[in-house]
Amino acid sequence: MTPTTAQIMTENTVSQTYRATYSPDDNKLRLYASLRLDEETYSLINKAGFRWAPKQELFVAPAWTPGREDVLLSLAGDIEDEDSTLFDRQEQRAGRFSDYSDRRAVESEQALAHVDSLASAVPLGQPILVGHHSERRARRHAQKIENGMKRAVMLFERAEYWEQRAQASLRHAKYKERPDVRYRRIKKSRRNYASPKSTLPGLKSI
Structure with missing residues (x-):
């Protein structure tokens, strides 16, 4: 059944x-x-x-x-x-952001290494021979080098972004741990507790 x-x-x-x-x-x-x-x-x-x-x-x-x-x-x-405390959670978050940064940095290095290998296959100062049978292949090769360089730069910028996010997360946690900031939060919570207790539909008020 x-x-x-x-x-x-x-x-x-x-x-x-x-x-x-x-x-x-x-x-x-x-x-x-x-x-x-x-x-x-x-x-x-x-x-x-x-x-x-x-x-x-x-x-x-x-x-x-x-x-x-x-x-x-x-x-x-x-x-x-x-x-877990706020600092614990922010540390975990910063750790995730650092992992993202490390991965993008590794990928950027790999992309740059690929560009270097492509560029090394072209003799130094070798121009594209317009009208020659090798022109199309040379232009494709040059485009691959350009695309690879753009990808390497993009990944490097992402690595920097996530590293900045990780540092900002830790700064935020340290700020929240400051005594004056904690005191203001406690004062705000006390004001909320002092206000009339609200309830949602279907829940009995106490």
Whole structure:
């Protein structure tokens, strides 16, 4: 007997588990799910402002709000402290960017080596002989050299870009760790907590 869609959804709901966390470092709420979300749950958290972070494999909201807290409590039951700090996450991000930079740098060197091998096949100062039977082949060869050089430069620029992103990520993490910045975040969070508690449709206010 083939299970119905309703039965499948029920089974997934039973086996689905959630873990919710809050990080005072960046004032963000995160939701970890053991399985792919059903349509109703996805719609609920999407409306609350949670977005999927593919690298971390979780849903994250840009800032704490009473409504978002209510959503996580309705799914996970409680909200834990986030295990990793902002600096840890930014270090991981910087590490990924550095990997991207290293790969592009290697590819740039390979492209440049290929250009050198093509150029070495042409005698130094050898012009293209217009009208000669070798003209077409010589122009194709010259075009390959030009395209290869463009690719090498493009890859080098990408390597520089990702290296800059890695450095910026670490600078951002260090900035967020500054006592004055942390103090301003705490003050903002306290103001949010002091405001009237909002709820989303379908959730009971506390």
